[in-house]
Amino acid sequence: MNTYQNNTKQADNALKKAEAKMNKRYRLGYHITAPANWINDPNGLIQYKGEYHAFYQHHPYDENWGPMHWGHVKSKDLVHWEHCPIALAPGDACDLDGCFSGSAVDNNGELTLIYTGHHYIDEPNNIFFQNQNVAVSTDGIHFTKIEQNPVIAEPPADSSQHFRDPKVWKHEDTWYMILGNSTKEEQPRVILYTSPDLRKWTYHGVLLQGDKDMGFMWECPDFFELDGKHVFMFSPQGIDAEGDKYNNLFQTGYYVGEYDYDTNEYKHGEFIELDNGHDFYAVQTFLDDQGRRIAIGWMDMWESEMPTKADGWCGALTIPRVLTLGENNKVLMNPVDEMKLLRQSEHVVLQDQVISVSSLTEVEADLLEVKVVFDLTKTSADLVGLKLRGTDHEETVITYSIPDQKLMLDCSKSGKKTDGVRRTALSAEGQLTLHVYVDRSSIELFANEGQATMTSRIYPSEKLLGIELVTEGGEAKVNGLTYWNLKDIWQAE
Structure with missing residues (x-):
């Protein structure tokens, strides 16, 4: 296996060289960006040992999307961020061609990342397989991939190749994981696993499945309780535009409903788009020690014009936003109060x-x-x-x-x-x-x-x-x- 030090140090060194050549005409002043080159989805948002951590999908060798690493920033107040060493780099047997999106949880003081390993079978034709893996840290900075990887080696038998973006949380004494997935007929769905220890996982079937009107794949699923309701937030690929709705290539939105842990039954209302601008995707949330449900999204859109590529960087995350539930089960997003510190x-x-x-x-x-x-x-x-x-x-x-x-x-x-x-x-x-x-x-x-x-x-x-x-x-x-x-x-x- 490749070591953490070899993979990540090489990437960090490449970033320093790229940063020195970067044009800063469009460089953002108070948003999360990488030191240079490409970023997309936020991953592993968490408050750990008194600090906020945000990870993100990152290609440290190029301003275009490529083999995904996990970039990393941390903050004491959600607005003053500092860059940390790259947390995850691909190349091991469990994640040969990419460390895709996932979650971070605090497992009795051990910061645990759960992420998707990406493996190409035929890269030119985009044929691949995906599995789920774990990396751990006791200092919140340096991570080690566990020997048991992959902790989930393959998707259910009735799946397509899409099997990614684990969102993990704890309910009572059990860890729960949902994953974006689709059937062989390209019907989008989210599937559920449970574990006592984040290592051994048991499949429990489909949490939610959509029809073809809801696209072909649901990326970056998130499932959480908000003001007494259960919100399922996700980024569907393949929804057609409908008037003023769904005008981006891919969307981000949510359902609000009621969930029964005993029966794995989720009853929900209609799909509602979360943000109606041009550049908002792959939102993820976490709960902080003030009881706030905080969301951060990717502030770009697939296949859109990205002029900063010419400057040696591309991609950013939104400012942190507090979620609340308004009238008619509408999720409201507003800037965190800490933005006033700027x-x-x-x-x-x-x-x-x-x-x-x-x-x-x-x-x-x-x-x-x-x-x-x-x-x-x-x-x-x-x-x-x-x-x-x-x-x-x-x-x-x-x-x-x-x-x-x-x-x-x-x-x-x-x-x-x-x-x-x-x-x-x-x-x-x-x-x-x-x-x-x-x-x-x-x-x-x-x-x-x-x-x-x-x-x-x-x-x-x-x-x-x-x-x-x-x-x-x-x-x-x-x-x-x-x-x-x-x-x-x-x-x-």
Whole structure:
């Protein structure tokens, strides 16, 4: 077997060389990224010995997807992150061609990673097999793959080759694992295993199966209790667009329902898309010591334009978000309170004012938090919103159509010329709050306390000129417009 030291040190050395050559024009200031080269799915989110850990799918040798490693960052406060050595590297018999996504759990003080080993049979034709493996650590930094790997060698007999992304949790005295899987007829499903010790696993059948309308494979499954309900969160591949819904190549969404551990029966409502922007996938969650269910997603999308590849890096994770359950079993996402620690200066621009024409506030910054509140009971306009204006012609536009009750994010003039618009329904009765986080190449929008979220990468070539409030078809009452300059957490590196 290859050793941890050989595999990961070689990868870490390659990263240092790549980082030295990297162009930082779009480099994010307060998001999780690798030091250089490619990242995608978050894995193994956990709070361990007082620190938050986030792992991620990573190719340290190239800015394109390749043999997956596990990159690693940690933080004491969810916002100030530091890079750690690469946690997992492929090449052993159990994971010859990749260490794919998985989970992290605290097993009596031992940080345990459960992940998918990827093995090509015929790489040009994408024929492969997958198994499940375990690696352990006592310091949270250095990991050893156990000798018993693979702990699950093969999928059930009626499966396709897709068998990955274990999500593991403990209920009472038993460990539970769900896996993304599909039948030989390409019907998507999630299957269930249990274990007393994370080593020996017993198959218990199908937790949930979808029809062809729900795609052909459910990636990155997550299953957890939230406000008394059981939420199944996943990323289905192969759902067709339906009006304003499902407009990305792949989706991320959830069911809410009731689960019976004794019968393995899950009764749930309709599928709901979690984020309606361009770049949100493979979300994972964890429970912290404050009892918060926190989510982090991949802030990119398969087969989309990724201009940062030309700069020697690609991919990022979203800011951490707290999940709560709202009315009608809707999952709400909002930034963790710790994001306020990044605020460097506050600028209160408008308070209790009526505007009848667009109003521009000049801003010289590229890391921003913006919050605007419209009083719709005292607004006669048909459309309100804001623009993040460039110095010449570029702009990122957020608008809300009051008659249509539609929220729109338009990135077509900020690096997404093709298919740069996303819309979603939002019932804003009386008040519209737009809470926006802007980084050098991303925007994250939270409307009305998480009733709608939209996440997208943007690639402006111009410097930011300012924030412009928009009103069309009448006057708009603005309760407040405030923005904050935010800290660059990576600047010292």
